[in-house]
Amino acid sequence: MSVAIVTDSTSSLSPEDAEREGISVIPLQVIIGADVFTEGVDVTADMLAEALASFVPVSTSRPTPDDFLTVYERLAAEGADAIVSVHLSSKMSGTFDSAVLASKQASVPVTCIDSTQVGIATGFAAGRAASARDAGEDVVGVAEAARRAGDSSTVLLYVDTLEYLKRGGRVGAAAALIGSALAVKPILTITDGLVVPLERVRTQAKAIARLEALAVERAEGCDKGFDIGVQHLSSLTLATAVASRLAAALELDSIGVDEVGASIGAHVGPGMISVTVTPRC
Structure with missing residues (x-):
């Protein structure tokens, strides 16, 4: 049986990685002001960061069921007997719902997986x-x-402010208000498919140090090894330093550093640093 793999652009797979692993990537749309862009095609993180800093409205739009069906049918025509379609948390986006709707019309069986995660998880x-x-x-x-990987992943995020998550409805208003009132730097995580506060730290330096400590603790608890990656938005220097320290602590040659795509960046804002740990099992 020939099984094809599909995911969406929030997965942060580079075109090279997607091609090497034989994964088809369906892009989300990013709306900046009145202009609509396609993630991975004609919108950059710099464009996004500039728009956010200038208070230009930024939002995202899921792929339509027709977008998914077009890809599913192309893969079927290329010889796929079945498709596994892996997507970001259904509680953060309607992307998974579009995949499910398309799967019901596809000419080959499609299994849709809600990763319950986002980004490189x-x-x-x-x-x-x-x-x-x-x-x-x-x-x-x-x-x-795919399901095991999503369920077992740990995503740790540092954001300069919860404002962008609050605007997009990705974190509760009460959590955003707490962060603002106490002038803290929040560490967030993904639980049951939602972004939730994990810890509150007073300064950026302490928050980053705590983020690294939590990531090391999680990685060292993986008996069969792990995959790990660092992501950022407009914070390459800091993200590179975090990756370097984590690699040293975990005795790895290096850890990959990637800038998040515009669809995620629109909700986390400039200054975001995240670490993802996925056990191998």
Whole structure:
């Protein structure tokens, strides 16, 4: 059986990684002011950061069911007998719902997986699906590999302000108000598919140090190894330093650093740093 893997652009897979692993990526739309852009095609993180800093309205739009169906049918025409479609948390976006609607019209069976995550955690889940496929697993095994990766991932985020998450409805208003009132630097995580406050720290330096400590603790608890990555928005120097310190602490040669795509960046704002740890199991 030939199993194809699909994900969306929030997974932060580079075109090179997606091609190497045989994963099709469906882009989200990013709306800046009155202009509509396609993630991964004609919008950059710099454009996004500039718009956010200038208080230009920024929002995102999920792919339509037709967008998914077009890709599903192309893969079927290319010889896929089944498809596993792995996407960001359904509680943060309607992308998963579009995939489900399209799956009902596809000419081959499509299994839609809600990774319950965002960013490279979703990318790691799609990558695990691809690895399972390449190892000869059937569609059930491929889907289960993606599901396990999403369920077991830990995403830790530092944001300069909760304002952008509050605007997009990605974190509760009460949490945003607490952060503002106490002038703290929040550390966030993903729980049950939602962004939730994890800890409150007084300064950026302490927040970053705590973020690193939590990431090391999580990684060291993975008996069979782990995948790890650092992401940022307009904070390359800080993200590179975080990755370097984590690599040293975990005795790794290096840790990848990527800038988040515009669809995630629109909700976290400039200055965001995240670390994702996905156990290998």
